[in-house]
Amino acid sequence: MAYLDLKNVTKSYSGVDVVHDFNLEIDKGSLVSFLGPSGCGKTTTLRMIAGFTKLDEGTILLDGEDITAVSPNCRDIGMVFQAYALFPNMTVRRNIAFGLLMKKMPKKESEKRVAHVLEMVRLQDAAERYPHQLSGGQQQRIALARALAVQPRVLLLDEPLSALDAEVRVVLRGEIRRIQSELAITTVYVTHDQEEALSISDKVVVMNRGVIEQIGTPEEIYRTPQTHFVATFIGTANQFFGKVSGGDAVICDHFTLLADDVKDFTDGQRVVVLVRPETIHVEPDQPKHDGWNIIPGEVETITFHGAVTRLGVNLHGQRVAADITVANTKPISLNQKIWLLFPPAACQVMAVDERS
Amino acid sequence: MKNPQKPLRETNKKVRPAGWQIVAVALFLFYMLLPIVSTYIFSVATRWDRTILPEGYTLEFYIRAFQTSYFIITLRNSLILSAATILVSLIVIVPTVYWVHTRLTGFKPLLDVLMILPFGIPTVVLALALVQVYNVPPLARSPILLIGAVVVYSMPFMYRPVSNAMQAIDALTLTEAGQSLGANVFQVLSKIIIPNILPGILSGSLLVFSTVFAEYTLTSLIVGAKFKTFPLLLVEYTRINGNIAAAFSVVSFTIAWLVSILILWVGTKGQNGATETIQAR
Ligand SMILES: Nc1ncnc2c1ncn2[C@@H]1O[C@H](COP(=O)(O)OP(=O)(O)OP(=O)(O)O)[C@@H](O)[C@H]1O
């Protein structure tokens, strides 16, 4: 049975559902992230779990207990905020001990606990400092330590790294993941940074306009997106619009694409075919490869990204991205006529989501 | 952060004020200090109407002032009135400002306007209106009614600093952080919010104290002789003996200073760096 269970959770502001019929089961000890564009309802959902926002409909169960009506200070759910929210009038030590004080924990035990979490976030030396004497990254570590000190049943983090610079962000997200798995604490992590979500989560919940688009492991989300929105939101995907023809092809304006998973669609249905740049091969001469898609185009842009080089290729007026690596491609120059080559398995066919 | 070169340049090349600037500042200080200084001198002067400086000096007026039967009573009444006003004001204002900054944010503009109103109502009108409306025993012309009136009259002085201090902290997020750690509303207020807005509370209390300690109109119109305060005694003596009145004034100044220092001292002792934190923002 799921440890944290959201059933039919709905919330609306002035008549508009910002979270709609949200159903999610979270296993004990796992890290689940909410990923989605700004305004899709991530924070609202998180705040309903924390108890700061009331539900319009639905229930939230924690360890089998209905906590929908329990006030936030009695839920035993820890929270880390985007703006750190350390208490400015208290030293780091007193900040961390605050939750223990509320629990009336004996002083000896409390001191031990504080020392332990400080060690966990590697800031033992900062105990007597005030929050304004710490850097942003250090403050967020303390906020994490403070939330963990009371050993909450669930830990919630709302874009905890978005106020920090890129380098600190990468280090700290690794630390969060390390500590989370060490303690095996059930965690919900809100972010709009897909790299962050994909790199630290057990499961990713992709949200759009208040509904769940897909729940899956980072790999599932990236490799087998279930909806048009997920496919375009995660990573880069080339989109070709067309109509289904037969059991294995999609007819686009200027060419026909062979694809594997067309069977679920009816003949003539309007669909979109998504192809990731890294699945496309680029050939200077016309290749021979039966059963693959082979389309001619002209190189318009070349952008060096380090490990790969991304080409912008003009395909009958449509710009298509294709990644090449130095190891497996001959040199390519601007305005060169080239051929794009990709297997039917690289084509994901989906119903068109007009909003994406 | 400031450019490190800037303070250096400032210390090396001291800017000398122009002559007219010195004159302007001197005139201003003279204008502000003259009444205070002359009150001090007048309270120890034997005779001061024929010469530029008094003809002689004496402590006689202080002795007579302290011997006045009403001296201690009025002083006590004034202190009671000020302390009670500060207390009621804090109890009303702090939670209100807190709720307006967290839950009822839509009401903040309305409250801001409401808090200017006491400045717009002449005290005489306020006093007479209150006396008429609350003309029922035991409220009628009682010290309780006076405290109520003075609380309203001095409310903006408490509201502004407290509201500004609340604005400077993210009250809602701090509250939620506290709640997620298991604190209830009272613990959030007493352990997180109030310590962080203490500078505002202190300056508000100081302003209210100095306003109420010198309050004359409301007191004389609402309670009059039934609850005589120090300003009433002072005004009474300006008609009897100017020198003794001057001595009373000096006592009044001194008490105001002492209480200010006391409040500031209690504040800095009790909060431990909160001011520093607020200032660091
Ligand atoms: N208290 C509120 N009153 C009215 N509307 C609100 C309130 N809180 C959130 N909303 C609306 O609900 C929608 C979802 O907001 P939410 O904060 O959950 O988005 P989010 O996914 O966290 O976005 P972001 O990535 O920008 O933080 C938004 O359109 C927002 O305007």
Ligand SMILES: [Mg+2]
């Ligand atoms: Mg948000």
